[in-house]
Amino acid sequence: xxxVELGLPALPAKPYPAEVYERLAADARExxxxxxxxxxxxxxxxxxxxxxxxxVTATGIRFCAEQVELTTAEVTAVATFYTMYRRRPAGxxxxxxxxxxxxxxxxxDQIFEELQQHLGIKNNETTADGEISLEHIECxxxxxxxxxxxxxxxxxxxxxxxxxxxxxxxxxxxxxxxPTRGAKLCSFKETARxxxxxxxxxxxxxxxxxxGGAPSMAGLxxxxxxxxxxxPGARVxxxxxxxxxx
Amino acid sequence: xxxxxPAEKLLSPVLSASWDDHRxxxxxxxxxHDGYQGLRNALAMDPDALIALVKESGLRGRGxxxxxxxxxxxxxxxxxxxxxYLVVNADESEPxxxxxxxxxxANPHALIEGMIIASYAIRCDHAFIYLRGETVxxxxxxHAAVAEAYAAGYLGKDILGSGIDLDITVHAGAGAYICGEExxxxxxxxxxxxxxxxxxxxxxxxxxxxxxxxxxxxxSIASVPPIxxxxxxxFTSLGTEKSPGFTLYSLSGHVTNPGxxxxxxxxxxxxxxxxxxxxxxxxxxxxxxPGGSSxxxxxxxxxxxxxxxEGVGAAGSMLGTKALQIFDETTCVVRAVTRWTEFYAHESCxxxxxxxxxxxxxxxxxxxxxxxxGLEGDLEKLLDIADNINGKSFCALGDGAASPIVSSLQHFRxxxxxxxxxxxxxxxxxxxxxxxxxxxSSSPQPATEREVHA
Numbered sequence: 001x002x003x004v005e006l007g008l009p010a011l012p013a014k015p016y017p018a019e020v021y022e023r024l025a026a027d028a029r030e031x032x033x034x035x036x037x038x039x040x041x042x043x044x045x046x047x048x049x050x051x052x053x054x055x056v057t058a059t060g061i062r063f064c065a066e067q068v069e070l071t072t073a074e075v076t077a078v079a080t081f082y083t084m085y086r087r088r089p090a091g092x093x094x095x096x097x098x099x100x101x102x103x104x105x106x107x108x109d110q111i112f113e114e115l116q117q118h119l120g121i122k123n124n125e126t127t128a129d130g131e132i133s134l135e136h137i138e139c140x141x142x143x144x145x146x147x148x149x150x151x152x153x154x155x156x157x158x159x160x161x162x163x164x165x166x167x168x169x170x171x172x173x174x175x176x177x178x179p180t181r182g183a184k185l186c187s188f189k190e191t192a193r194x195x196x197x198x199x200x201x202x203x204x205x206x207x208x209x210x211x212g213g214a215p216s217m218a219g220l221x222x223x224x225x226x227x228x229x230x231x232p233g234a235r236v237x238x239x240x241x242x243x244x245x246x
Numbered sequence: 247x248x249x250x251x252p253a254e255k256l257l258s259p260v261l262s263a264s265w266d267d268h269r270x271x272x273x274x275x276x277x278x279h280d281g282y283q284g285l286r287n288a289l290a291m292d293p294d295a296l297i298a299l300v301k302e303s304g305l306r307g308r309g310x311x312x313x314x315x316x317x318x319x320x321x322x323x324x325x326x327x328x329x330x331y332l333v334v335n336a337d338e339s340e341p342x343x344x345x346x347x348x349x350x351x352a353n354p355h356a357l358i359e360g361m362i363i364a365s366y367a368i369r370c371d372h373a374f375i376y377l378r379g380e381t382v383x384x385x386x387x388x389h390a391a392v393a394e395a396y397a398a399g400y401l402g403k404d405i406l407g408s409g410i411d412l413d414i415t416v417h418a419g420a421g422a423y424i425c426g427e428e429x430x431x432x433x434x435x436x437x438x439x440x441x442x443x444x445x446x447x448x449x450x451x452x453x454x455x456x457x458x459x460x461x462x463x464x465x466s467i468a469s470v471p472p473i474x475x476x477x478x479x480x481f482t483s484l485g486t487e488k489s490p491g492f493t494l495y496s497l498s499g500h501v502t503n504p505g506x507x508x509x510x511x512x513x514x515x516x517x518x519x520x521x522x523x524x525x526x527x528x529x530x531x532x533x534x535x536p537g538g539s540s541x542x543x544x545x546x547x548x549x550x551x552x553x554x555x556e557g558v559g560a561a562g563s564m565l566g567t568k569a570l571q572i573f574d575e576t577t578c579v580v581r582a583v584t585r586w587t588e589f590y591a592h593e594s595c596x597x598x599x600x601x602x603x604x605x606x607x608x609x610x611x612x613x614x615x616x617x618x619x620g621l622e623g624d625l626e627k628l629l630d631i632a633d634n635i636n637g638k639s640f641c642a643l644g645d646g647a648a649s650p651i652v653s654s655l656q657h658f659r660x661x662x663x664x665x666x667x668x669x670x671x672x673x674x675x676x677x678x679x680x681x682x683x684x685x686x687s688s689s690p691q692p693a694t695e696r697e698v699h700a
Contacts, residue, residue: 034415035415036329036372036455037436037437037455039436039437039438040417040435040436040437041437042437042438043417043418043419043420043434043437044417044418046420047379047418047420068437077439078437078438078439081422081439081440081595082419082420082421082422082440083420083421083422084379084380084419084420084421085420085421096380099585100341100585100586100589101341101539101571101582101585101586101589102341102342102498102499102571102573104585105499105573105577105581105582105675105678105679106499106500106678106679106680107679107680107681109675110675110676110679137380138339138341138423138589138592138593139339139340139341139342139343139589140380140381141338141339141343141344141346141347141378141381142344142347143341143342143343143344143496143498143499143504143569143571144344144348144496144497144498144504144505144506145344145504146498146499146504146680147680150380152382153379153380153381153382154382154383155381155383158680160680160681179383181351181383182382182383182386183383183386191382194382194385194386194389195379195382195385195418195420196418197389197416197417197418199386199389199390199393200386200389205386206271206386206387206390207269209383211265211266211269211270211271211351211352211353212265212348212351212352214503214505215348215503215504215505215506216262216265216348216351216352216505216506217265217266217505217506218497218503218504218505218506218507218522219257219259219262219495219505219506219507219508219509219522220259220262220263220265220266220506220508221266222253222254222257222507222521222522223253223254223257223258223259223508224254225253225254228502228503228522228523229502229503229523230502230503230523230524230527231253231502231503231521231522231523
C-alpha cells in the first residue's frame with residue numbers, strides 16, 4: 001500500500017488561477033481526445049497536474065474531476081492507488097533506489113542506507129533545499145543492470161554506494177547529469193509532463209544514451225562470435241555504447 | 247550433461263538482432279532489418295487466415311502464462327457490431343523481469359508493426375500500449391516511434407492503401423505491479439484503481455469498455471512480424487514441439503555477464519551459463535528463478551531443465567517471463583524471500599482478503615525469522631498462511647506470493663531452521679554485493695568485473 005494521508009474532511013479545494021486553468025484545460029482536452037471514453041484519460045490527467053505542482057494536490061484532483069465529470073472522491077480513490085502520484089512535492093530530482101530482492105542483495109540495500117545517511121533524509125522525504133527526494137522503489141525491469149537507481153525515472157545502472165553519493169552531490173551542485181539509459185535529466189515536473197503524454201521535444205533527448213548498455217547486447221555479441229568478460233574467445237566486447245551510438 | 251554448444255549455435259537473435267545497428271529505434275534502421283515487411287505480407291492475407299497462421303505457428307504468450315497467441319485472437323467474436331480493442335501489456339514489473347523494457351528501448355517499431363498486424367487480424371481500429379510509468383526513456387522512444395509510423399502511413403487512415411484504419415494510443419501507468427494482471431490493467435486503462443476483475447467474462451468477450459479485447463504481452467506481439475516474414479515453418483523449426491520459436495532469456499544476479507540472451511525455447515540454464523561466463527568467479531549457484539519471483543525457485547539440481555513451458559512445468563515451476571535471477575551461496579534465502587514477500591504485500595491491491603491480509607502476516611513472520619526472533623511453529627504457520635492465499639484470490643498475485651515461500655521451504659528448510667536455532671541470520675549481506683570480492687582482495691584494481699564491462 002502506498003503512503004496515503006487520509007486526513008480529516010477538508011474544505012472544497014481552491015481552483016487553479018484562471019490562466020493556469022485555461023492552459024491545463026487545453027492540455028486536458030488533447031489528452032481526453034486520445035481515448036474513446038473520457039475517463040481513460042484520468043491517469044494522464046493526474047500526471048498533468050503533478051507536472052504543474054510537483055505532486056497531486058486537492059486543487060489538482062478537483063481539476064481532474066471537472067475534466068472527466070467525476071467526483072473528487074472518485075478521483076482521490078484513483079490517485080491514492082498509484083505510487084507515482086505524490087501527496088507531497090518531490091524534489092527537483094526524485095531519486096529511487098531499487099530494493100527489491102535482486103538489487104537489494106547485489107547492493108541496493110547498502111546504497112539506499114548510505115544515501116539516507118549522506119542526504120540526512122529518510123524514505124519518502126525531501127532535502128531542505130528541495131533538490132532531492134528519496135524513495136526505495138520496487139523492481140524497475142532493469143535487473144541485468146543491478147543495482148539500479150532511478151532519477152526522475154531515467155536509468156542509472158550498475159550503481160555503487162560511491163557512484164550514488166556522487167550522483168546526488170552532482171545533482172545538488174547543479175552539474176549536468178546524464179543517465180546510463182535515458183536522456184539528460186529534466187526536472188521532476190517536466191518528467192511528469194512527458195508521462196502525461198506530451199513528447200519530450202528537447203533536441204537530442206530521443207537519441208541520448210544509445211540502444212542500451214553491455215547487458216542488453218550480451219547475447220547478440222556472443223551470437224556474433226565475440227567474447228564477453230570471462231568467456232573464451234579472442235575478441236573483447238567493446239565498452240558501453242561504443243558502436244551503438246550514432 | 248552434454249558438451250556445450252558454441253554460443254553462435256545456441257543463440258538465435260531475432261528481436262535483438264538489430265540492437266547493435268545504428269540508431270535501431272528509428273524507422274529507417276528497422277526497415278533495413280525487414281521492418282514492416284511482415285505487415286505487407288499480413289495485409290495481403292484474409293484476417294482469418296492470418297489468425298490461423300499465428301495459431302499454427304504455435305506462438306505462445308511471452309508474458310508469463312504461455313497461452314497460445316493465435317487462439318486468443320480467435321476468441322474475439324466477429325460481426326458483433328462492437329468495437330474491438332488490442333491492448334499491449336507493457337507494464338513489465340514482475341521482479342527479475344527485464345526483457346520488454348530493453349526491447350522497447352532498442353526497437354519499439356517491432357512492437358508497433360506487430361500491433362498493426364494483430365489489429366488487422368482481430369478487426370480493431372484503436373489499440374493501446376499500457377507502459378509502466380517508471381520507464382521514461384522507453385516512453386520517449388514509443389512516442390517517437392508511433393509518430394514515425396503515422397508519418398510513414400503505417401498508422402492512421404487507410405494503412406498502406408488497404409482501407410484499414412488504426413490509431414495507437416501510448417498510455418503511461420503510474421506505479422502499480424497489479425496492473426500487469428490483464429483485467430486490472432483494463433480497469434486502470436479505464437481510469438480506475440487497478441483491481442482485477444472476476445473472470446468470466448474474459449476480456450475477449452468483455453474487456454476494455456466491456457468490448458471484445460485482446461491483451462497481449464510486448465514480446466508476444468513483437469514476435470509476430472518475423473513469423474510473417476520468414477514463415478511458420480521457420481518458427482516451428484526453432485524451440486521444442488509444444489514451445490516453438492525463440493525468446494528473450496534475461497540473466498541477472500550473481501553471474502559474470504548479466505543480460506539478454508535470445509535463444510530457441512528449451513535451452514537450459516547450464517547452457518546459458520556455460521556460454522556467458524557462468525556464475526560470478528569463485529562462487530557457486532545456490533538458487534534461481536526460472537521466470538520471475540512468482541515462479542517457484544530452483545536450485546543447482548535444476549540446471550538441465552529445458553527452459554520451455556512444459557519442461558519447467560514438469561520440474562515443478564513455471565517458465566513465466568524467463569527472468570533467470572541467479573543467487574550464489576552468499577545469499578540468505580530467508581532475506582530474499584522476505585523481500586519478495588514485502589513486495590507482494592506492498593503490491594496487493596487489497597481486493598481479496600486472503601491476499602491482502604495473508605501477505606501482511608507473512609511479512610511479519612518472515613521479518614522476525616530473519617532477525618533471529620522467530621518462534622517454534624513459525625515455519626508451519628508460514629506454510630499455512632501461504633496455503634490460505636494460494637488459489638484463493640481473484641488473480642495470480644496471491645499465488646505468486648506463496649511461490650517463493652513454499653519453494654524455499656521445500657529446498658532450504660534447514661536454513662530457516664538455522665535462523666530459528668541460532669537466533670540470528672548466519673549471512674553477511676556485504677558478501678553478496680557486486681563489489682564484495684573486489685574490495686576484500688588486495689588487488690590494486692578497484693573496479694569489479696561488472697564495472698569494467700558496464
